[in-house]
Amino acid sequence: MPAFGPQAIRDMFPAMMDICSQLILRWERFAGEEIDFLHNLCDEIVQERRKHPNDVNDLLNQIINGKEPETTQQLSDENIHYQMLTFLVAELETTSGLLSFTMYYLLKNPQTLQKAQAEVDQHNEITVDVLSKLKYIDAVLKETLRLQPTAPAFVLESKHFNIEFVDPSYDLCIQETLTMKPDGFKIRVRPRQHLGIALNVNVKQSEKIPEKLKQQVKTENLRPMSILFGSNSGSCQSFADTLTSEAPLYDYNATVATLDSAVEYLPNDRPIIIITASYEDKPCENTKQFVAYLESKPKLEINYAVFGADHHDWIDTYQKIPTFIDEMIENAGGTRINERGAGDAAGDFFGAFEIEASEIGPMKLHLEIQLPKGQTYHTEDYLAVLSTNPIEIVYRVLKQFNLSSDTRIKIVSSTDTFFSTNYPVSAFDILRGYVELAQPISKRQIVTLAG
Incomplete structure (x- = not known):
């Protein structure tokens, strides 16, 4: 589901981190909510969104407006109501269970707890780019899931509190309800001394191209390019849209479409950039026809490059479909203009794509410089810019x-x-x-x- 894809989670991370930062300072306010309140709240949220719709591509809009591809049926309000509760309870149960088991094992192994805290302390602020660098905590969570499996999730270790048993003699006792979690396990949290609270108050400027700059890039005389994507979770489509918007800066006028829409219509007068992923050993929903087309072994005379987006935890299928497409096109007579790129959702996913995109060619920008008073400049004059270090x-x-x-x-x-x-x-x-x-x-x- 695109609303839970890497790009969507990345976009949501600042807001989620803000909520977590506030909750950290308000432990005493944690309390359960009445079931009736949750039911009424779900109904109110759906009714409010239907009365005042917006264009935000969030989970609620996708549930309300989404259609089943084959039958075009939509969910009823009652179904949406229960879907919302399912997402809430399922995420709460699995995450709380994993957190509880993790805290138990960390307290039973103080040296491991100290190493986890030390890893977090290396970073002044926890951002979405830091998550892939928390290798030790990732290993702790995976080991916890191995010892006490629940549905897997990734959570952050406490940075601002020391934790300890309320009852040091407590031994693990498992309670089984909807999921498994420790029974009677209680911890005490105390603020860590001499450690400030890192609140992210700086708003990072958007890395997208400003509209004013887009308007300055004229499409006349730009070289054509086709960008084809296959996507289930939305990440590959987001990459394709980003590359399309930036293409004029590399002297290209790009069009974007799904891979299935390009079956038997692959142009040979322009470079073709293919961005796709593997899903449980299968191609994306909008890539199945394209893969079947390649399996028919057509004759292709195209110039192409492939970028694959996957997760290395799925060892047997990692980059399987992108690799298959890359090799099949080459075997069909295509000319590879760049080696296949690989993005790993468990690592620097977006950085890998940015590096691959930069291989298109040198970026061209429109630059205006205001000369000092009394200075003039004419065609064929020279302008030297002398920069200095801070x-x-x-x-x-x-x-x-x-x-x-x-x-x-x-x-x-x-x-x-x-x-x-x-x-x-x-x-x-x-x-x-x-x-x-x-x-x-x-x-x-x-x-x-x-x-």
């Missing part, structure tokens, strides 16, 4: 090498260099305007500094 970074480097800002350095070189040579220059000036301090250090530079 002063605070310069002082950090000086401190690292025990240099003062007025230290004089004389550079001697037998080859041409952009440095001023053969006479003393201040270390501050060299670090400020002659070197790039913001880029990652190379292995060769590390060896030189270590020597």
